[in-house]
Structures are given as C-alpha cells and as structure tokens.
Amino acid sequence: MISIKNYGQPFVMADEYRLILLFDRSPVLASGVIRRGDGLYINTSDDVLPVYAFKMEKELMRLLKDNMEVWYE
Numbered sequence: 217m218i219s220i221k222n223y224g225q226p227f228v229m230a231d232e233y234r235l236i237l238l239f240d241r242s243p244v245l246a247s248g249v250i251r252r253g254d255g256l257y258i259n260t261s262d263d264v265l266p267v268y269a270f271k272m273e274k275e276l277m278r279l280l281k282d283n284m285e286v287w288y289e
Contacts, residue, residue, distance in 0.1 A: 233279040235260075236271040244270075249283035256287050 233246045235258065248259045249267075256267040258279070270276050280287065 233275045235276055235279070236273065237265075238269060238271050241271075246270075246279060249279065249286045251286050 231247055235244050235246050236242070237244055244260050244262075244265075246258045246260050250257045250259055250264060257264045258267055258270060267276075267280075
C-alpha cells in the first residue's frame with residue numbers, strides 16, 4: 217500500500233536544508249555549518265553566509281542540531 221502522507225512536502229536530500237534568507241525571503245539550499253573564529257556560517261550552494269542572515273525556523277534549527285559538533289567546539 218502506498219502512503220500519501222508525505223506527498224505534500226517538497227523533496228529535500230538528507231544533507232540539504234531549505235532555508236529562507238531574511239533580507240529578501242528567497243529560499244536557499246544549505247549543506248552545513250562552518251565555524252570561523254567566533255562566528256557560525258551556513259554553507260550554501262552559492263556562498264557562505266552568517267547564520268543570522270536566515271529566518272529562524274524549523275529547517276535552520278534542524279541544520280544547527282545536526283551539526284552541533286561544529287558550533288560546540
């Protein structure tokens with residue numbers, strides 16, 4: 217039997233996270249967290265952006281939780 221429970225959700229790879237930029241509300245695919253000095257940055261397909269450039273929502277929280285070892289160093 218085929219379940220239709222997840223059909224309404226967009227397909228996202230396990231190592232990619234769909235985040236929303238604050239300044240123009242455009243969606244961005246992110247793949248990880250990078251620590252540079254005292255700051256945390258999100259690795260996206262186009263650039264590396266600071267974590268505060270993104271809207272705080274479920275996907276950003278999941279990305280930070282999945283990469284907790286980077287920002288706890």
